[in-house]
Amino acid sequence: MPNLKADLHIHSCLSTCGSLDNSPQEIISRAKEIGLDVIGIADHNCTFNAETLFNIAKQKGIIVLPGIEITSSEEAHLLAFFDSPQKAKKFGQIIFDSLPDIENQPEKTGDQVICDEDENIEFVDKYLLNASKFSFDKLFTMIKDYGGVFIPAHIDRASFSIVIQLGFLPPMRYDCVEITKAESANQYSEYNHIANSDAHYLEDIGKRYSIIEAEEATPESILKAIREGKITPVFSPITNLK
Amino acid sequence: MKISDIEKLEFEVINMAGDAEVTSAYTSDLLSDVMGNAQENGVLITIQAHKNTVAVASMKDMKAIIICNNREIEDDMLDAAKDEEIAIFKTKLNQFETSFLIGKLLNA
Ligand SMILES: [Zn+2]
Ligand SMILES: [Zn+2]
Numbered sequence: 001m002p003n004l005k006a007d008l009h010i011h012s013c014l015s016t017c018g019s020l021d022n023s024p025q026e027i028i029s030r031a032k033e034i035g036l037d038v039i040g041i042a043d044h045n046c047t048f049n050a051e052t053l054f055n056i057a058k059q060k061g062i063i064v065l066p067g068i069e070i071t072s073s074e075e076a077h078l079l080a081f082f083d084s085p086q087k088a089k090k091f092g093q094i095i096f097d098s099l100p101d102i103e104n105q106p107e108k109t110g111d112q113v114i115c116d117e118d119e120n121i122e123f124v125d126k127y128l129l130n131a132s133k134f135s136f137d138k139l140f141t142m143i144k145d146y147g148g149v150f151i152p153a154h155i156d157r158a159s160f161s162i163v164i165q166l167g168f169l170p171p172m173r174y175d176c177v178e179i180t181k182a183e184s185a186n187q188y189s190e191y192n193h194i195a196n197s198d199a200h201y202l203e204d205i206g207k208r209y210s211i212i213e214a215e216e217a218t219p220e221s222i223l224k225a226i227r228e229g230k231i232t233p234v235f236s237p238i239t240n241l242k
Numbered sequence: 243m244k245i246s247d248i249e250k251l252e253f254e255v256i257n258m259a260g261d262a263e264v265t266s267a268y269t270s271d272l273l274s275d276v277m278g279n280a281q282e283n284g285v286l287i288t289i290q291a292h293k294n295t296v297a298v299a300s301m302k303d304m305k306a307i308i309i310c311n312n313r314e315i316e317d318d319m320l321d322a323a324k325d326e327e328i329a330i331f332k333t334k335l336n337q338f339e340t341s342f343l344i345g346k347l348l349n350a
Contacts, residue, residue, distance in 0.1 A: 109301065131272070
């Protein structure tokens, strides 16, 4: 039973606060270099780079969980992961289409870049860091219907967490909750915990991570392990991180 | 009204940026709502004290942000405000009380 080192909350060059350096190629090279077995790709409100990352990872012998970081209508961030890039792509399109039609202003918020395996690039015009029209509850049902896992993101942080937006964590059957500090574990002891970097820059990947005990090193098996709570969060950088 | 008129309300000045004319105000704690409905050259009254608030204010060409209920302001919010040249004030008043004062100034 492999113990997989996983950092599931990583943004690519699609996430406006990021930089052009975090292209799919670069993310995979970096993840491999620092010794991660699994990474999750979780761009804001879209999945346009997920398939590219998934394919590159396959060639390089690491696993990508295709996913998304959704902003609910309450402006709470949550993570969803799927076992195939096709599912992530379809689901991501529904979320992208549910964003208001407001244009990105690259001079203020940076470019939102789609990058394919040959590093051809394309820009997304609609501003991605907006709120989807779907509520937290509705998204829970939608993600479950798609066979995904649902993880409230950085619930112990002061911006865009469900706890800050509502004042409490609604009691729901989360697959786990993402926390950023070891001290938060006690407060949310009724749930399983996961730690991830939330990296918007290459150098932040692996800053926090989790050990996932999956039966096999496959996306299906990793999602199953997450649902079963076979996760140990690590709140310090992965050893190879220099 | 000008940014310096807000300063006279005895709010704590977190970041001062020029003395632009302010012609409107918007009170909201949902940034997507601000994004959709706030007007340019406005002041934003909110409790969302993080850097994303500055990004939204900048995209809407707003001039100042007033943080209510003495919410703690994150360092990166201040850094962003300096970069974007947006004034930030902090007050112990709540959003309603602050809006009332700003409304009086705008109608003066
Ligand atoms: Zn987030
Ligand atoms: Zn994130």
